[in-house]
Amino acid sequence: xxxxxxxxxxxxxxxxxxxxxxxxxxxxxxxxxxxxxxxxxxxxxxxxxxxxxxxxxxxxxxxxxxxxxxxxxxxxxxxxxxxxxxxxxxxxxxxxxxxxxxxxxxxxxxxxxxxxxxxxxxxxxxxxxxxxxxxxxxxxxxxxxxxxxxxxxxxxxxxxxxxxxxxxxxxxxxxxxxxxxxxxxxxxxxxxxxxxxxxxxxxxxxxxxxxxxxxxxxxxxxxxxxxxxxxxxxxxxxxxxxxxxxxxxxxxxxxxxxxxxxxxxxxxxxxxxxxxxxxxxxxxxxxxxxxxxxxxxxxxx
Numbered sequence: 001x002x003x004x005x006x007x008x009x010x011x012x013x014x015x016x017x018x019x020x021x022x023x024x025x026x027x028x029x030x031x032x033x034x035x036x037x038x039x040x041x042x043x044x045x046x047x048x049x050x051x052x053x054x055x056x057x058x059x060x061x062x063x064x065x066x067x068x069x070x071x072x073x074x075x076x077x078x079x080x081x082x083x084x085x086x087x088x089x090x091x092x093x094x095x096x097x098x099x100x101x102x103x104x105x106x107x108x109x110x111x112x113x114x115x116x117x118x119x120x121x122x123x124x125x126x127x128x129x130x131x132x133x134x135x136x137x138x139x140x141x142x143x144x145x146x147x148x149x150x151x152x153x154x155x156x157x158x159x160x161x162x163x164x165x166x167x168x169x170x171x172x173x174x175x176x177x178x179x180x181x182x183x184x185x186x187x188x189x190x191x192x193x194x195x196x197x198x199x200x201x202x203x204x205x206x207x208x209x210x211x212x213x214x215x216x217x218x219x220x221x222x223x224x225x226x227x228x229x230x231x232x233x234x235x236x237x238x239x240x241x242x243x244x245x246x247x248x249x250x251x252x253x254x255x256x257x258x259x260x261x262x263x264x265x266x267x268x269x270x271x272x273x274x275x276x277x278x279x280x281x282x283x284x285x286x287x288x289x290x291x292x293x294x295x296x297x298x299x300x301x
Contacts, residue, residue: 003098011051014283033072038119046286063094067118085109110262120294125257128153138204145209147173149294155180211235
């Protein structure tokens with residue numbers, strides 16, 4: 001069987017991306033072969049493309065989450081069968097028409113969630129739940145850059161636990177934050193003063209999803225002594241008081257968020273859908289930033 005894979009043989013802007021067709025090897029033990037229907041695009045994918053992050057040698061592949069249909073699985077596999085609709089975290093890559101994925105990464109796709117939604121959930125769900133679990137018994141939370149995928153989920157999870165959430169975003173995404181249950185603040189000059197005005201008490205926790213100096217200084221000035229300051233931005237910050245949060249993959253956490261979306265308890269926005277053939281444009285838009293919710297690649301049969 002062949003698969004068409006999104007590849008980059010050099011670092012750069014989205015014009016370095018190419019679609020190449022390759023023959024898949026025999027399915028390995030413990031793996032399932034998936035016909036991909038949708039695959040989310042994360043900022044880390046675009047930052048790897050530019051060379052900001054160099055996790056692997058060139059050529060590099062992309063994508064960490066997917067939704068699709070099982071086309072092949074080991075005969076002695078009892079949990080899954082050909083034709084099952086699934087979602088989860090990928091193996092080596094997910095921005096491809098056919099991928100091989102460890103069966104332990106799979107969960108069933110709820111029938112009332114469309115492909116575009118299902119293909120964008122594995123990364124953000126497990127990241128948001130990791131953050132929530134590391135926050136402990138916090139009563140207040142500041143999120144820098146709350147309108148993206150992880151922020152959108154984290155706001156709702158925190159609010160549902162009774163945590164008071166203040167989140168920053170661009171002016172155009174303020175209403176989105178309010179609809180999710182957060183107090184919204186526009187980032188930019190004077191951020192600390194605006195945060196102190198809307199939340200005079202010190203925050204228990206701050207989570208930085210932006211990774212710039214403005215967010216760093218605002219956290220240092222508005223989080224209480226002994227409070228937790230974390231970041232998932234993946235950038236070197238000027239203060240070592242802000243600790244990186246590393247995602248812990250967890251089936252139960254993923255199912256919790258996916259079921260919440262299926263039941264209508266958690267709101268989720270897929271703001272941009274792109275045919276796989278338009279991956280260059282999709283990645284260019286990710287680099288432009290100011291995303292609300294999530295972007296996704298859609299694969300035709």
